[in-house]
Amino acid sequence: MAELLHAGGSGLHAWLLVTSALFSLGIYGLLTRRNAVGILLSLELCLNAAAVQFAVFNALRAPGRVDGAVMALFVVAVAAAEVVVGMALFVLLYSQRRTVDVTELTGDGRDSAGGPP
């Protein structure tokens, strides 16, 4: 770890602190937000942390190449797609259940989820 963090002495340590903090915040939000949209936002934090990490590693660990940056771009695209899918589901859910509070969705018992009525 130590060897990695001091590699190049170019602030990699600080950058990794930023990305891991972002990622951890995202995970925390994902586990604690009750509103589905809040969960989606937290998820975006996670994905963006990863994207930043790719860019950082590209700049500091593999300079002169672009693969990490390309990956970061793709991650942004995937994140956008994820949001579209997620929002579509939330809209559907709201129209069916009049709520997007995930803690109110508890139908997974043996009897309660017996398929369509």
Place this chain on the structure above:
Amino acid sequence: MPTLALPELLVLATALLVLVADLFVDDTGRKRLLPIALVGVVGALVALVALVPDSGELLGGRFAMDPLGWWFKLALLVAAAGVLCLAQPAWQGQGTVDATLPNRGEFLAILLFNLAGMLLVPSARDAVTFYLALETATMPLFLLVAWRRDAVGAEAALKYFVVGALASALLLYGLGWLYGLTGTLDLALMAARLPTTPAAYLAMGLVLGGLGFKLTLAPLHTWAPQVYTGAPLPVAAWLGTASKAAAVAALAVVLYRVAGPHAAAWTPAVALLAALTMTVGNLGAVVQTNVLRLLAFSAVSQAGYLLVGLCGATRDGAAAVTYYLVVYVVTNLGAFAAAAVVHHHTGSQELSAFRGLSRRHPLLALAMMLALFGLAGIPPLGGFTGKFLLFSVAAQAELHWLVAVAAVNSTVSLYYYLRIVRQMYIEPADAAAPQTPTAFLPGVALAVATVGGVVLGVVPWFYETVRVAAARWP
């Protein structure tokens, strides 16, 4: 003409064709879209078998064919053809539930795009392709699960989405660390440069966890039961077969291509996950009264068996996993097809819907029984041969405890598979149960799956070919 990617191209072309055609046809025409999609998939299957060589590269090595990848793609295309077949009655508005999957053309297109993503997974040679293929193989599933647009499906899809998105984030974060540790996105270079530091283990663990979600490894399996029940039945079958196959392919890529040199380090973890997964899956299945929940837990336990073969990253293990995967896809397809037919007849997912099936539909009951016996691993069905090979991998790796756990588990599994057999053959039939004939395409899928399950077990050619292929892999 890049023959190497012909199956993928055919699937994509069919998807686009269906999507565009959907705009221009009326309801009657729409009914023909499913046969068109099926023709496309079968065409891709034929192209794979007849034309595609089992090794080669495209796009500067970013897309590659390899001997086992060929088998993974075969399993995926067979699963796709089977699922399209058993979606036919719902598609044509027959039956009691799932009748007319709403917005039908898109359903097929999304399924086919999803399939294309899955087909790319075993061909990925760098992390970008790998990640994109995996996302394409996952994200459309969230939509397909909610396709019925009812409350149950929406709720199931939401849970699938939350856990799936988390898994995808973990995977991506892990890939980021791998990139940082090795300075490359090329999987082969990554393997060569991967250090043995704690950071590398963190990265590998994150990636394994992310893939474990897709393969329903315990404790990442919790989404499965509700999703299987809430999704339209063809989608549940799709999740239980193709999605699993893609996950196994992805896991094989990671464990063999990237982490193969460190097999000694990850084998204990994978062995423990395997034991945990099969045990949780089997125990969960024992108490279920809903057929789809039972099949969901059964699929969890089967994922555990598959994982056994990966222990030690040996060539024999790769052969066993690939062979069992093909058997599993065919056999599980048979079970889902039978469940789908019964579901269409009765509208019920309960075990009691199978009551007296042997008297109403003797052949259907026979097919279901053979499928269940295959999943339980009764010789001479393929399920037995495959399990035998998988367990033998564990014995070879001196994981005797794992062999014992797996063997006990396969006995427990017989117990709940027999519960369905009992309903079909032993319980008296309801007088009111309908005598609907089985539709043509699901019948074909059932017949092929049943015969396939037996042939795969009895004819030595299949395993022999897979073994020879594994010898030239990765």
Place this chain on the structure above:
Amino acid sequence: MSYAASAIVQHAWVIPALPLLSFLAVGLLVRPFSTRWAGGVAAASVALSAALSWWLAFDYLQFASPPGPLPTLLPWQTEWLRFQEGLRIDAGTLLDPASVLLVVVVTTVSALVHLYSLAYMDGEAGYGRYFAILNLFTFSMLGLVLAPNLVQMFVCWELVGASSFFLIGFWFDRPAAVAASKKAFVVTRFADLGFLVAILLLGHAAFDVRQQLGAAAGDLQALDFAFLGRSDVLAALASQAPVLGGMTALTLGCLLLFMGGAGKSAMFPLHIWLPDAMEGPTPVSALIHAATMVVAGVYLVARALPLFAAADGALTVVLLVGTFTALFAAAIACTQDDLKRVLAFSTLSQLGYMMLALGTCDGGDPTGHSAALFHLFTHAFFKALLFLGAGAVLHAAHTGDVWHLGGLRKPMPLTHALFLLATLAIAGIWPLSGFFSKDEILAAALHGGHPLVFTVGLGVAGLTAFYMARVYLLTFWGQPRREATAHAHEAPLTMVLPMGALAVLAAVAGFVPVSRWVALPGAAVHTGIDWAVAVPTTVVALVGFAAAGWLYAGDLGRSEAAAARLGRLYRALRHKFWIDEVYLWVTRKLIFRLVAAPIAWFDRMVVDGSMHGVGVLTRLAGAGVQAAQTGQAQAYAAWALTGVALVVGLLWAAARAG
């Protein structure tokens, strides 16, 4: 002349192929159109198979070059699965004295049972299905017997288990039959997992040995019986490092193999499925649960005897389990009231005898091996005859409860005579077959240095005579105790004929020099009657008969009527013969209430109950897994994170440890 000239030896695969073809033909083509033809085709194919197997036995013996031992032949084999070079699994037909013997037994009994079933099952719904599965069973059993390696044996082993499952549950409208079929399948499958693990364990251990041997191994594969029986291989296996708890792979593998064999052969405590399996049709009980399938475990141990002999203590376990089962089951048989259940426990006891005989080889003297196979041979005939006789009684009187039967001697003279013959045979009365084979087992125990086992075996012989005489007397003597019994009639000819054939075999099988043929090198070959064994066994059997006659002969109802009429005088007379009272008290109260009945209770409540308990525990654990399905999406996400943390932790731990 040599074996190359014998068509049937070269093409022995035809014998199992016939029932398989017939199974496919009957199941897929004939059954939907004509059930009558289904029975005919099935019976004809097995009869042909039986004729061929007699021809095979004849040629096999005829062409053997005399003074030497009979050869082991492998006339046909084909590759099935190839794990790697040296660990290839073939399908083939292994011909040696034991397998030829078993082929003859299986096809003969099967053919007779097919014939018997034509009448017995007449008019049943599912007549065609019955015959198709009976054919499948015959094929699988033959495949098991002819297996040249452990894997083919296991595959066929599971197939016989599956066919047994279908046949026990044949009357699927009877809940008891359904429960019994499931129990049989799950219990034997549980035992089979021992077999499976043993194959994997032994396979890899033997594969390592094969790699060391290099070219010396020839084309033999690691799981071939021929390879596992070689002395250099056994020595290498025995000297391997321990794998678990100080046991070598060889010892552990043998114990696990025995677990599989004990499940199929219903050794204590895995015997619980066999008595319940009597819910199946009686011909099935005769064929599968008496004559053939249940001896598969004995056959497996006999086949793998070199392995067992090389493994530390494995044969001692076999000896103990066999002896205990023989005694335990015989005691329970004395308390049962259902004709078929008595026979089932009797089967357990006789299987215990066979295992016991194999166990006596632990001193290095393989005489017990010959005795076990000899008893397997004779037992198949007289026990099948007993079951078919019981089937005829059931067919006529519609009940198997001995307290409802009685007096069937008059309406069913043929059945009575045949049943009597089989009773005498199983009790070991000269010159019937049981006498010879049982004496060989006891002689092996006595001369092999197991006097205690010999004593127990002697006691079991007495109990056997007692319980068989008991059911025989209650069934055929006295007056009918139920209306239906009084209207019984003799069985039709197609049922009596197979019984007659079996009776002939049960009578003369003792004179067939089976033990000389199957003798392993070093085994003592008996030429005459061993008086040190024959006298005590015969005396004990006669005592058993006498005890049963004292208690159950005569008219039970009439004696009570007489007692009432004579009143006080009778009672006074009775009291004078106080010996009588004591005798009754000792036998009925002491032995029944205090010994046999508690054993039966223990069997039902504890052994059977623990199996039930395992089921309950599994369900509870399953409910625990289900309880994790709270429906909370974020709880699921937390589970997923826990999983990832687990993986990371394990990787880290493994890296630190390695």
